[in-house]
Amino acid sequence: MKSAYIHGTIQMLGSLFWIWHFGKLLYLYNCSNILFFFTYPTWCLFLFIFLSIVSFTIGALVCMQKLKSKHGYLLILAIFIIGIAINTLVTF
DSSP: OHHHHHHHHHHHHHHHHHHHHHHHHHHHHHHSOOOOSSOOOHHHHHHHHHHHHHHHHHHHHHHTTSSOHHHHHHHHHHHHHHHHHHHHHHHO
């Protein structure tokens, strides 16, 4: 039980960092006078935030023991790979 709680917390903290990072980028792109050399499209940032909310939900399911930690890590890894693929397609 304690192991599932620790793994779920780690997954949720990683997802919260992802939400914070892309939320901060979205805010800086739209509400500041900083000129960026490269910017992600707004739809891409919203998609990354949505994917991180899904991974946060997976972490919460692991924490509540509705999902095994191994499956949770595999699902979050798949979401992370999807995010990297989208990032690669958008930047090229």
